[in-house]
Amino acid sequence: MQAAKLRRYLRDVVLPYSPQYREMFRSHGLTADDFSSIDDLRKLPFTSKSDLLPTTEKPARFKDFIIAPEPSELARRPGTICRALLHGRAQVQKELGDEFRPRLILFTTGRAAEPLAFCLTQHDINNLAEAGRRVMDVCGARPEFRMINAFPFAPHLAFWLTHYAGTEFGVLVTSTGGGKVMGTEGNLRLVRKLIPDVIIGVPTFVYHLLHQAADEGLRCENLKKIVLGGEKVSDGLRHKLRDLAREVGASDVDVLSTYGFTEAKxxxxxxxxxxxxxxxxxxxYPDMAIVEIVDPKSGEPLPSGSPGEIVFTPLDARGSAVLRxxxxxxxxxxxxxxxxxxxxxxxxxxxxxxxxxxEIREMNLDKLKGTLVDFNQLEHILDDAPHVGAWQLELRKLNNDPHEVDEIILHVQKSDGTDDDELSHGLRDRMFNHTEIHPNRVEFHNIEEMRRLQGVGVVMKEQKVVDHRPKNGEASGASPAKSNSSANGSNGQHKFVTSA
Ligand SMILES: [Zn+2]
Structure with a gap:
């Protein structure tokens, strides 16, 4: 079924109207009929984010990926002529406008990479709403539920998918815009008013929201689901959120994670x-997209159950569309x-x-003190650490001097009354055992200080890793950190020297 759908999509939509893929298929001697099974997908070269980034010759490469038929081409489609005879010309023009004219632009997210524009037509918005409805369905929502969408208000997938998910599934939804728009206090006001069954948002913000709710003695017995997106969700965080939910009177809360990205819509x-x-x-959703897992190095598709990189091909996208x-x-x-x-x-x-x-690449965090550090693993280790509520990793230069070595400071808000020294030692050991680096020091803060550090209510996305190293020091190339990493042949990565 997927193969037939893919073939039809390539033949009727992608190849006639996508400048990028028309050219790619032509140069590889491929046609839609070359895809008789899903295995045939491997014939098609991958598309990466770098293929969409502007270059000096092509400042608007993302436009090549937009499915944009000429009106004259559409008029010649046999289906168009039949529909015009049956329903009239005006109706067909409206339908074609809904299918192909961009109506909504979303941007890709990422800390350092340039955001890319992704166009959605009405056809895509309908699919976005359907995908959102399925998220609600899989999470076990019911029509009588009330939902708070606490994702940051932005032209990003999470906010809009959640908005449409709510209306399409048919729950009562209100969107707070997250911490930056209404502040934690404003979000809590809506929690008091709406008494939600579902809160959906970014993990760090939802943590602070529930923490403050518990501190203020707020009751939210209705709460049944906490749905998270935009950051990874560790087991430790799930425990903490369920504990906080219990404190506000919700005894049996599902903490569920979602995975999505703008390019998939x-x-x-x-x-x-x-x-x-x-x-x-x-x-x-096998009727809407094909997901492959490939070897991140060789690009070879891997059998089910094998770890690897996620590769996405839509089966019904209009507007901006990327294959493999x-x-x-x-x-x-x-x-x-x-x-x-x-x-x-x-x-x-x-x-x-x-x-x-x-994200590892963007944060330049993969090489610390000469050892390769998996930042994702580090995040899990700190999220799962006992006695730790919220945390933040800060990178600085010693004495704030751009020519000095890098320092790592771990900021921690304790979740209980554990002794500072004991926890500090425990965390340093924990980080060292898993990553072979340790922070120069651990600093403890109360929840208000932690909110300020993470930028709750100030920044779009709460910050778990901040880089406070002066920019000019890196550019000068004079710092010991820079020369060390250059000597290792690992340009762009930073060498960290940490004291014992
Ligand atoms: Zn299931």
């Missing part, structure tokens, strides 16, 4: 699971086609922990 969700077991992964899109996200579990042990759905699932490779 959709997101996938976990289904509810018993809290003493593991989530079963992200439930895919390399997400840069790796899962350590791979794909499974077995029925879900928790909900019984038979759709494929992405299992395991997803690491956003792109």
């Amino acid at each position: 959709m997101a996938f969700a976990e289904c509810p699971y018993p809290h003493d077991q593991s989530p079963s992964g992200y439930h895919l 899109y390399r997400t840069g996200d790796c899962t350590d579990g791979g794909l499974t086609y077995k029925p879900c042990p928790h909900c019984g759905r038979s759709v494929p699932r992405i299992t395991g922990k997803i690491s956003r490779v792109s």
